Amino acid sequence: MSFITRFAPSPTGFLHLGHAYSAILAHDAARAAGGEFLLRIEDIDAARCRPEFETAIHDDLAWLGLRWPTPVRRQSEHLAAYAAVLERLNTLGVVYRCFLTRKEIVALSLSAPHTPGEGSDGVVYAGPVQHMSADEEEDRISRGEPFAWRLSIRYSQDLLGEDFARLGFVERDEGSNTEHMVTARPALLGDVILGRKDTPTSYHLSVTHDDALQGVTHVIRGEDLRASTHVHVLLQRLLGLPTPVYMHHHLLTGPDGKRYAKRDQSLTLAALRQAGAYPAEIRARIGLPA
Ligand code: GLU
Numbered sequence: 001m002s003f004i005t006r007f008a009p010s011p012t013g014f015l016h017l018g019h020a021y022s023a024i025l026a027h028d029a030a031r032a033a034g035g036e037f038l039l040r041i042e043d044i045d046a047a048r049c050r051p052e053f054e055t056a057i058h059d060d061l062a063w064l065g066l067r068w069p070t071p072v073r074r075q076s077e078h079l080a081a082y083a084a085v086l087e088r089l090n091t092l093g094v095v096y097r098c099f100l101t102r103k104e105i106v107a108l109s110l111s112a113p114h115t116p117g118e119g120s121d122g123v124v125y126a127g128p129v130q131h132m133s134a135d136e137e138e139d140r141i142s143r144g145e146p147f148a149w150r151l152s153i154r155y156s157q158d159l160l161g162e163d164f165a166r167l168g169f170v171e172r173d174e175g176s177n178t179e180h181m182v183t184a185r186p187a188l189l190g191d192v193i194l195g196r197k198d199t200p201t202s203y204h205l206s207v208t209h210d211d212a213l214q215g216v217t218h219v220i221r222g223e224d225l226r227a228s229t230h231v232h233v234l235l236q237r238l239l240g241l242p243t244p245v246y247m248h249h250h251l252l253t254g255p256d257g258k259r260y261a262k263r264d265q266s267l268t269l270a271a272l273r274q275a276g277a278y279p280a281e282i283r284a285r286i287g288l289p290a
C-alpha cells in the first residue's frame with residue numbers, strides 16, 4: 001500500500017515544539033511505512049504570511065533531520081486552481097455568497113439554539129433560513145459589497161441525498177495505530193467559508209484540493225483540526241476526490257499547561273536552535289524516540 005503524508009504549516013509565525021511534534025510524527029510514519037513525507041506551504045493569507053517565517057520553516061525542519069522532495073508546493077502560486085474548484089462547487093449549487101458581516105454572524109451564531117461545535121474562526125453559522133433573491137444578490141454585487149463564499153450544508157445534503165448520512169472516514173489512533181470508521185458530521189462547523197470576494201479560496205478548500213492532488217493517503221495533524229476533517233470529507237465527496245486516512249494527534253502543552261502557540265517566542269524551534277539545543281533533545285522533550 002502506498003503511503004504519502006505531509007506537514008502543511010502556514011508561514012504566519014515561527015514553528016514551535018507543537019509543530020515539531022506534528023512534523024516528526026508524520027515524517028517518522030512515512031519512514032516506517034516506506035512512504036513519502038511532503039512539505040507544503042499554506043500561504044494563502046497574504047496579509048499574515050511572511051517570507052522570513054517560510055525560510056525558518058525550511059531551516060527548522062532540515063535542522064530536525066527531516067527531508068522532503070522539492071519543489072515544495074506553495075499554495076499562493078495556485079490560486080487559479082482553487083478558483084476553478086470554487087467555480088465547480090458553484091456549478092453544483094452547494095456554495096452561496098454570504099453578505100453578512102462577522103458581527104452579524106456572531107450575533108446569529110450565538111442565538112442558534114443548538115450550536116454543535118465551534119467554527120474555525122470561532123463561530124458556527126448554520127446558514128440562512130432563506131436564500132437571497134437573485135435580484136438582491138445582483139444589486140449587492142453591483143454595489144461592490146464584500147461577501148464570503150460559504151459551503152451550504154443544507155444544499156450539500158439535498159444534492160447527496162442518502163449518501164450524505166453515509167459520509168465517513170477511517171481514523172487511525174495515535175499510539176496504537178489501530179483504525180476505526182468515523183461517521184462524518186459536516187454540520188459540526190456550520191456553513192464554512194470557502195472563499196471571499198477577492199480571494200478564491202480558504203483553508204478548507206485548498207487543503208482538500210491539495211491533499212488529493214498530491215496523492216496524500218494519510219493526513220496526520222493536530223486534534224484542533226478534527227472538526228475540519230468532517231468538512232473536508234464532505235468536500236471530497238462533492239468533488240469526487242478520495243478520502244485519506246486521518247490521524248489527529250494530541251496537542252502538546254508547555255510548562256504552563258497551555259498549548260504551544262505561535263506567540264510563545266521563547267519556545268520557537270528557531271530560538272531553541274540558536275540557543276544551542278540539539279535535534280535529539282527536541283525529540284526527547286516532545287516524547288518522540290530518537
Ligand atoms: N496550514 C494549517 C495550519 O497551519 C494546517 C493544515 C493541515 O495540516 O491540514 O494550521
